[in-house]
Amino acid sequence: MDLSTINPVLLIASLMVAATPLLLAAIGELVVEKAGVLNLGVEGMMIIGAICGFAIAVETTNPYAGLLAAMVGGAVLSLLFAFLTQVALANQVASGLALTLFGLGLSALLGQNYVGIKPPAMSKLDLPILSDLPVVGPILFSHDPVLYIGIALTAATWAMLKYTRVGLVLRAVGENHEAAHALGYHVVRVRVLAILFGGACAGLGGAYISLIRVPQWTEGMTAGIGWIALALVVFASWKPWRVLLGAYLFGGINVLQLNLQAAGIAVPVEYLAMSPYIITILVLVIMSTDKSRAPASLGRIFHASQ
C-alpha cells in the first residue's frame, strides 16, 4: 500500500465532483420536502436524467442540450409522481417507490443502444491566471460549469426559503397545509411546482454522473446516490448549506475509499465499497434523534374537503 500516491489537492477537487450529483438531487428534494411532500423517487428520476442527458448529448453532440434534456426528463417523471400524490391522492411512499422501480426499468430500456459510447466532453472553467494557481487553482477555478451551478443553486435555495415570499408560501404549505389552504394559497399547485423542481434537479444530478463524472452509460449507474440524497436531506435538517456540507462529506468518503482501493490498502474492495452506505446509516442514526426540524406536514395527504 502506498498512501503517498493520494494527492490531497486532487482529492479535494475530485470530492467536489463526486459531491455534485448528490448536492443537486438533495437540494431538489429539500425543496420538495419543505413543501410537505416526501418523494422517494429520487433514484428513479436521477437515472432517467442520466440516460436522457446522455442520449441527447450523444445525438446532438452538445453536452448542454443533454443537461437540459436531463432536467426535462427528470421533471416529466416527477410529474407522474405529482399526479399520483396530488391528484389521485395516492400514498407518497408507495408512489415514490413506484417511480424508482419504473425509472430504473425505463432507463435500462432507453439506454440499450448507448452502452460503451463516449459522450461529448464538457469544457472546464479555464481562467487565465486563476486556474493555474497551485492548490487553489484546481480546487476553485477549474471545474465544469455544472459544479458551480450546484453551489449557486444551494445559495439561491437558501435565499429563496429565507427571504422571499415564494419561500414563505412554500414553507407554510409544508408546515401546515390546512392553514395555508385557509389563507387562500393553492396547496396542490405549490406542491406540484416543488415536485417538478425536485425532478429537474434530480435529473440534472443524474446527467452529471453519466456525462461528467463517469462519463459513460451503464445500467443502474446511479447506484443508490438518489437514496443517499434523501438521507442527506435528513442529515442537513432541511437546511440548504448543511446539504452542501453533507454532500461534500459524502463525496469525500466516496473519493477516499476509491483512492484507498487504488492505493491497494489491505481491506477487500467490497468492504471499502460498502463504506458510503454504512456511513449514511450511521449519520442517519446520529441525526434522527432530533426530528423537530422536519416540515410538520411532511408526507401527509392534502384534500381540500377535509
Add this chain to the structure above:
Amino acid sequence: MIRLEKRPQPSRAWSLLTPLVAVIITMFAGGLLFAALGKNPFEAIRVIFYDPLFGEFAFYYRPQLLVKGGPLILIAIGLSLGFRAGIWNIGAEGQYIMGAICGAGAGLAFYPTESVLIFPLMVIAGALGGWAWAMIPAVLKVKFGTNEILVSLMLVYVAEQMLASMSLGLLKNPEGFGFPGSRNLQGYESAFNSELIAGTGMHWGVVAAFIAVILSYVLLNKHILGYNIRLTGEAPRAARFGGVNPTRLILFCLGISGMLAGLAGLFEVSGPAGQISIDFNVGYGFTAIIVAFLGRLHPVGILLAGLLMALTYIGGEIAQGTLSLPAAAIQVFQGMLLFFLLALDVLTNFRIRLAAKGAAA
C-alpha cells in the same frame, strides 16, 4: 369540473376491482410500449400472458410459475404486514441476499458430510440471516427513531457487496478453477432443495410460501397481533390510545418480513439458483413490493399477484428469446402496473363527482 368526495368507508367493490382494472390498463399501455419498440403488441401480450400457460411449451413453463412465484409470495407476505401498519421495509432484497449467504454458508460448512439435519439447519440459518439483517433498521428505528426506509434500502447495497465478497472469498468453490461463486448445492444432496414432486416446480420454498399465506391470513383475521397491525395502519391514534405497543409492532413486522425474505433467499440458493454467485439476486425483493400492493396487502391477493408477476417474468423471458424484446421492457411493464394501481386506488377511497366549481361541498 371533477371533484373528489371522500367515501366514509373505502369501497370494497373497487378495492377488489382496481387490481384487475390496473392489469388490463397495463396490458394496453404495455402493448403501446411494445409497439413503440417495433414489436407486434398483440403477439407480445400473447407470448407473455398466454404462451407460458397454454402454449406449445407450457409443460416446461408452468412449473416455473411456482419457482418464480414462490419467493415473490414469501417476501410479499412479510412486507404486507409491515406495510399495513405503516412500517416500510423496502430492503427485502438485502435480507434475501443475507438469508441466502447464511443458509448456503451453513450448508457448505458441513460439505461433504451427508445428514438429514443439514437442510433444516440451513433453513434456520437462512431465516436468522434475513431476520438479523432486518433487525438493524428495526432496532435503529426503535432506539433512535431512524427512518427504516432509508436504512433498510442502504443495507441492500451493503448486502450486495457482501455477496460479491462471499462469492470471491469465503464461500468460493475451492474446486471452481478460480471462477467466482460457491459450490453448486444441487450437487450436494443433503443441502439440495430439490423438487418435491418431479416436474411441478414445487420445492420447499413454494411450500413455505403457501404456509406463509395461510398463517398470515390467520394472523390478520384471528389474532390480536394482526388486529393491532391493522388498527395501527387504519387508525394510528386509536391504536395509541388502545395501548398498542409500537416498539413491539416494529420489531415484529420488520423481523417477520426479514425472516421470510431470508427464507426465500435460502430456498432459492439451495434450489433453483444452486449457488452463491455475484449475480445471484435478480430483484425479487423489489418486485415483491409491487406484488404486495397489487395483492392489496391481503394474503390471498398476494398469492394471486405473486403468480401473475411470476407470469410476467416467465413471459418476459420467452419474449426475449422469440421476439427479442429487451429484458428491461418487462421491468417497465411491472413498474407501470404499480403506477396504474396506485392511480386507480383513488376510486377506492373517493367518489368522483362531476360538479360545478365552487358548488357546496
